Amino acid sequence: MHAKTDSDGTSVEASWPPRSPPRRPIYFVQSPSNHDVEKMSYGSSPTGSPAHHYYNSSPTHHSRESSTSRFSASLKKPGSLNAWKHVQLGDPCHRRRRLVDEDEDEDEDDDEMDGLYGGSGRNVRLYLCIALFFVMLFTVFCLVLWGASKAYKPKIFVKSILFQNFNVQAGNDQSGVPTDMLSLNSTVKILYRNPATFFAVHVTSTPLELHYFQLKLASGQMQKFSQSRKTQRNVKTVVKGYQVPLYGGVSVLSSAKEHLDRVSLPLNLTFVMRSRAYILGRLVESKFYRRVRCSVTLHGKALGKALNLTKSCIYE
Template structure:
């Protein structure tokens, strides 16, 4: 038995070893990112040498599929123009013409602030116009219901002339007079009451005022009436010779003094609160004759008065 040489041993080992499968090709995956290009070479590392047992793991198809899918996903995300995701994104963000038309219709239907202001102004103008028209109608209707004022009679209670001295110390005749005037007042208004006042009732002997009185303010309801009694007095009125021809000391029954009774009755109606008011003025002038024979008696003045 002879010893085998090294060459024989090598040849025998190569013959006994089964032929290996051809080496699989290596893949290089390149990702288009903003960073530096990374090259993945599985054959350049020591782990990927033909004799290393993990070579098939690094170059296996499963690992390659994972790396390639990841690279494709990153590439599609970074470059959406070349992928289907970009088209889907465009579809999501593409304006819908139906929605735009609905929005335009809503915008057209919604009133603008200027339109609301114009409507408000028109409403105010119409309201004031109708209110003014209604107020004018009420005011015009009230004018046909003028209050009725009638002086019924006058009664002279006393009449006296005596010598005296005025405030400045001048001696003259002094007149004292006491009388009562009765006035009938009626409000024919059907929808308003009136507040009544008057100017002083005055008795004049020509231009000389010899007595005066005042009607108290009162309220007269609609379609009602009343009789007013007012006292008209004159006390120590200086005559200064105007009645010197009269001598009442002898016979009072022969005294006849012409007088004039004048006053103005003012009536104010609040038809619609204080917004619509109607005023009525009644000027009265009566011719009165003071007779000594009628002292203490009522003198009828119904036919001796003028109403303006």
């Protein structure tokens, strides 16, 4: 130390050079290597706070913040060099960009799911429309066939009736009441023709009945049959009555029991012919009904002779 004497005799110590501020100890933080980062990134996620992107003059704080930021960024996107650079440079928009990218990815996933379900819905509607179109087309086709079949009505002609025997005698009904009893036997001949060109028919009939006004004297059931397209046949049916009580209802017979060869008895022959055509299996069915009523006169002296009925019948 050197002392300097002033003019007044006082000594002034020589001034020390200015002191530098005390140096703080330097801390060195080693960043994890790539191998360690990969291990930690595939492990459990750390719950560290997000990195702060502001500048600090302290070297220690700056070193810690940068290493922490690099560590968290490497955990969030391992292997992403761009993300690593953004974190190192302290890009404040990095987190915002990541959020926008995640939102866009979620929107794309939603669009893909909507497109998948929307496409299946459109396919279902398309299939339903195609099925409905074919159903309507098939229905129209069936209606056309049904309408065309109505132009081919079967032809029915009652040709003749033949009375084999005829008898009236006294007797008792089932309750024992005495009355005249009638018995007769006859055969009806019918010509049936199917003019259709594309279907056969199945034919049945109600019982053929002979009436004297409201009194039924005889009946017979025609056998059912099938007739092919554009063919015809003669159908014979036996119509008979046995021991039919008259109760005095037939006055002509009451006065002529002893002379039946002189009897002339007016009768009505009635029946309904039913024809059914299966045009397209059981799907298209066409029905035809013909009601027939013929005026017949029984002559006692004409037994065994066929009576022509071609001009004596009404077809409804």
